Amino acid sequence: MSRRTSIADQVYRRLRTAITDQRLEPGLPLGENDVARAMGVSRTPIREALSRLELEGFAARDESGRLTVVRVTAEQVADLFDLRSLLEPYAAELAAERISDQELAALDREITADTAALERGDIEALAELNQRIHDIVLTASRNRMLVELVNDLRQRLAGVAAFAVGDAAERAHFVDDHSRLAALLRAGDGVGAARLLRHHLEGARDVLLASIAEKDTDPEVDALARLLQPLPASEATRKALT
Amino acid sequence: MSRRTSIADQVYRRLRTAITDQRLEPGLPLGENDVARAMGVSRTPIREALSRLELEGFAARDESGRLTVVRVTAEQVADLFDLRSLLEPYAAELAAERISDQELAALDREITADTAALERGDIEALAELNQRIHDIVLTASRNRMLVELVNDLRQRLAGVAAFAVGDAAERAHFVDDHSRLAALLRAGDGVGAARLLRHHLEGARDVLLASIAEKDTDPEVDALARLLQPLPASEATRKALT
DNA sequence: ATACGTCTACTTGTATGCATGCTGCGCGTC
DNA sequence: GACGCGCAGCATGCATACAAGTAGACGTAT
Numbered sequence: 146m147s148r149r150t151s152i153a154d155q156v157y158r159r160l161r162t163a164i165t166d167q168r169l170e171p172g173l174p175l176g177e178n179d180v181a182r183a184m185g186v187s188r189t190p191i192r193e194a195l196s197r198l199e200l201e202g203f204a205a206r207d208e209s210g211r212l213t214v215v216r217v218t219a220e221q222v223a224d225l226f227d228l229r230s231l232l233e234p235y236a237a238e239l240a241a242e243r244i245s246d247q248e249l250a251a252l253d254r255e256i257t258a259d260t261a262a263l264e265r266g267d268i269e270a271l272a273e274l275n276q277r278i279h280d281i282v283l284t285a286s287r288n289r290m291l292v293e294l295v296n297d298l299r300q301r302l303a304g305v306a307a308f309a310v311g312d313a314a315e316r317a318h319f320v321d322d323h324s325r326l327a328a329l330l331r332a333g334d335g336v337g338a339a340r341l342l343r344h345h346l347e348g349a350r351d352v353l354l355a356s357i358a359e360k361d362t363d364p365e366v367d368a369l370a371r372l373l374q375p376l377p378a379s380e381a382t383r384k385a386l387t
Numbered sequence: 388m389s390r391r392t393s394i395a396d397q398v399y400r401r402l403r404t405a406i407t408d409q410r411l412e413p414g415l416p417l418g419e420n421d422v423a424r425a426m427g428v429s430r431t432p433i434r435e436a437l438s439r440l441e442l443e444g445f446a447a448r449d450e451s452g453r454l455t456v457v458r459v460t461a462e463q464v465a466d467l468f469d470l471r472s473l474l475e476p477y478a479a480e481l482a483a484e485r486i487s488d489q490e491l492a493a494l495d496r497e498i499t500a501d502t503a504a505l506e507r508g509d510i511e512a513l514a515e516l517n518q519r520i521h522d523i524v525l526t527a528s529r530n531r532m533l534v535e536l537v538n539d540l541r542q543r544l545a546g547v548a549a550f551a552v553g554d555a556a557e558r559a560h561f562v563d564d565h566s567r568l569a570a571l572l573r574a575g576d577g578v579g580a581a582r583l584l585r586h587h588l589e590g591a592r593d594v595l596l597a598s599i600a601e602k603d604t605d606p607e608v609d610a611l612a613r614l615l616q617p618l619p620a621s622e623a624t625r626k627a628l629t
Numbered sequence: 630a631t632a633c634g635t636c637t638a639c640t641t642g643t644a645t646g647c648a649t650g651c652t653g654c655g656c657g658t659c
Numbered sequence: 660g661a662c663g664c665g666c667a668g669c670a671t672g673c674a675t676a677c678a679a680g681t682a683g684a685c686g687t688a689t
Contacts, residue, residue: 151672177641187674192641193438200442202535209681210641224530231477232470288466293444294536393642419671429644434671451651452671 153190156180157197164203164214165303171216175204201264202301219354225298226350232295233279233346234339237326240285241335248285252278252327263320271316282330282342315352319345338383395432398422399439406445406456407545413458414425417446444543461596464544468592471540474533475588476581479568481579482527483577491529494520494569498562505562513558520565524572524584561587 163169175198175286181191195212198204255278261271279299283292284302322345329338402422405411417437423430437454440446449456497520504512521541525534564587571580 153672176639178639189673189675190639192435193672196435196438197442200439221532224532227530228532228536231473235473238531288469290463290466290470290540294470298532395642418669420669430671431643431645435642 151190152186153193153197154186154381156186156190157191157194159184160198161201161203161300162195164198165300169214171214173214174207175212175214186300201297222302223350223354226346226353229295229302230343230346230350232298233283236283236288236291236295236344237330237338237342238335239288239291240282240335241330241333241338243287244282244285244330248281249327249331252281252330254328255281255322259320259323263316266313268316271320275319275323278326282326285330393432394428395435395439398426398428398432399436401426402436402440403443403445403542407542411456413456415456416449417454417456430449443539446496465592465596467540467544468588468595471537471544472585472588474537474540474594475525476585478525478528478530478537479532479572479580479584480577481533482524482528483572483575483580484529485570486524486531490523491569493574494523494572497523498566498569501562501565510558513562516593517561517565520568527572567623 160169160175171262175195177191177195180195181188184191195204199206199212203215204212207213255274259271259274259278262274276299283295285294322341324336326341326345329341402411402417417440419430419433419437422437423433426433437446440447441454445457446454449455497516500521501513501516504516518541525537528534564583568580568583568587571583
């Protein structure tokens, strides 16, 4: 039992990022055989990966039971964002009462890095730090189910949300929000923190929705081919295939 | 390709209800071979069912990778209920603006039946109707993700919640809440509906938590055996097993 | 030319065989 | 008697073979 990442896991991750990165056309059928051939492994781990994708909403079965890449509508994005705007502020409210000193210190560190990244104009780092900061707050809510739920929502939004990094002014605003949020949490002002976060998210939603409207579809049919042989051919697989 | 329920699906449902009904001891290992033998099918559909259970949080891997029935703590139940108390009122608020006349009519029918069941003292029917009424409100929120989330939460609470049907007075109160909720929705009073539902849920949570505290564990080790041969032996299976 | 029927090819679902890594137990040695 | 090493059984993970159903294509008849 490889304690290393299983093939099913690798396949799952590759497909998921391919979907959220929009490298796989919505509606593209994900046939078990096709994916298995493209990845050079058998159908069994593919089945597992695909059923996970289905369960998590990255793929859906069409009328005839064929699994296809899910089509994300603006309406769904709005729905997801509305839920985030409900759940994350709640998490912040809980966190204001429950956050530990260590977490507050970690928050400070991330925010310092955040400011630095902003000045460098380092978008990658900003995205990463944004993720980490929200993670800290979320975890500090001490409600594991809530953490799972919000992470799920965030993952589903990951692909589309990349469009919404915004311009320099937006980014500065985000970073400022983060430090204000930290201050409110430290002060134990849950209501204030929740309000700030809600405002923050609702703004982000509007930016995102505007950006979606002008997005054109880019149909590349056999994108599966590009997911070919990269699986590093474990010993077991190599043996079985020779 | 059986358009009927697949074996994996049946296995999944049986195990899930067995877990939520507490017929499977928390911590009980769910080995693929054991379950497969108990159900009289091969490991493949079992694998699928088990990975679904794991993904949905009804089973979890212990330190050595063995899948076991999840152990539900009072704290987790409280967390789940808190989330429901957040999400369902939000759904009601949305529903107040978006519910259709057909849905309002359906709600009225269910509530009539609800009252009748209350007078008959028909607990089964009350539970069923409760489910249906909440479903209507939920669906009327027109936020599919929200519907999924709440249904997921409800499912996880299903087993424990059975303890919280309450006494006659409680039940009457619930039914009354339902009809008041319907009235508020018809009037388009989202805020009022949300408040009513939140209150309702928070009350239910307290009752539930109190009942959990006095619940004793009932260790029956080989409960898997009781899930034996009932799978109606499809033609394919029968052939393969002869 | 269109419509209907049949057949083929492909899809998913299931079973099973095999390899690998872990666990726990027994045996040997100190 | 206790500690450590090795071996066997067993767990999961993967591959592959098989079954059955479906959809689409092709041919034929009206």
